[in-house]
Amino acid sequence: MNRRSASASLLALAASLGFALAAPSASAAGTTTIGLAVANLQADFFNQIKQSVETYGKEKGVNVITVDAKGDAATQVNQIQDLLTRKIDALIYIPAGATAAGVPVRAAKAAGVPVIAVDRNPPDAPGNTFIATDSEAAAEQLGEWIVKQTKGTATLAELQGQLGTTPELAREKGFSKAIAKAPGIKVVARQPAEWAQDKGFAVAQDMLQRNPGINVIFGHADAMALGAAQAVKVSNVGHKVLIAGFDGDLAGLKAVRDGVIDVTMTQQTQRMGRMAVDSALELIAKKSVPAQQLLPATLTTKENVGPFISQHP
Known part of the structure; x- marks a missing residue:
């Protein structure tokens, strides 16, 4: 349909x-x-x-x-x-x-x-109000980090989330903006994996079979990045593949700590929930609430992941 x-x-x-x-x-x-x-x-x-x-x-x-x-x-x-x-x-x-x-x-x-x-x-x-991570800015920051790590030269694949959704559109826009500044980075595959680890694995495995030279994979969510890491492991590509995620959920954070994935963008998820309740109460009381409330995310690598894991509920 x-x-x-x-x-x-x-x-x-x-x-x-x-x-x-x-x-x-x-x-x-x-x-x-x-x-x-x-x-x-x-x-x-x-x-x-x-x-x-x-x-x-x-x-x-x-x-x-x-x-x-x-x-x-x-x-x-x-x-x-x-x-x-x-x-x-x-x-x-x-x-x-x-x-x-x-x-x-x-x-x-x-x-x-x-x-x-x-x-x-x-x-x-x-x-009446929209609460979210500023995914465009965060994805652009992540893209800039990848450009720096690869010295502007890479063969890159992307695992997209659910097409048409707000975070997918924003992450694609921000990441593409950063990558466009490095003509030596070639995006050879871009395909949705619906935010899911199992689909991330299947799609990444197919990408690696078709383009064995891929050395960077950006999963637009940690779950897809974890699937990509599994695909790299079983595909035996013979070279290092830098894997980036987005969300900062507990599994993603532990994967960064353990070197399974290289980087993620950690969202302020618990804060979003509290903001949603506060906004609901203000709107019920007929008070003014901003139409958009965007929060920054934190670029998270092995160097700074520890506190995020310890703070995780």
Whole structure:
């Protein structure tokens, strides 16, 4: 199914569920309830946000209802409809994909429920505020580090995330900006691996078979970088392959420490969750919140990875 037909199908589903008829906010009932719609709890990044939102929400006396779309946009449409009928006061929303990601935002706003988009922001229907890493700046910094490490000469492959999503678009833009300054770096392969380690392994293995001279692989998430490292190991390419990731999740950080991957960009994931709760409470109280709240990431190598591991929940 192409993106346009998939979007039409989800729009039809949303209409059939009666999104516009969702119950109004329940703030008058005296208990603040926030819905947290997560893209996929199999990913450590999203699990960290979940833990942060739930822990901080409890500190603030907020009831948090969490749902996991398991990577499926249609499932998420159903889940958010259910959250709206349960009279949530605000929605913290991590879209499960780019296709029809704006449907739940429009539904929530029609019901008078503010939306805090985290990590991914539907371009056609953005949340009331968007909280994320400044992925473009971080990926550009990572690209500049790779240019320096390779002295501007390399054969490079990229493992992309879910195409069309906010972080994928931003990371591609920032990284490409840095690499463009080094004409000696040739990008010989660029293919999506959907943020997943197993797909990262399969795609990287195929890339190495077709281009055995690859000596740099950038996985747009740590999971894909770990898959690439496994592919390099079994492919016996006979030369060093520099492997870069992005996220700074626990597995990625340990891989940097152990020399399995060379570098990652560590995001402030737990802080994002707390910011999302604070923004939700401010929006519920009808206070002004910036449309965009971007955080820097930290370039992380073996030299500075230790504190990030020890601080990890």
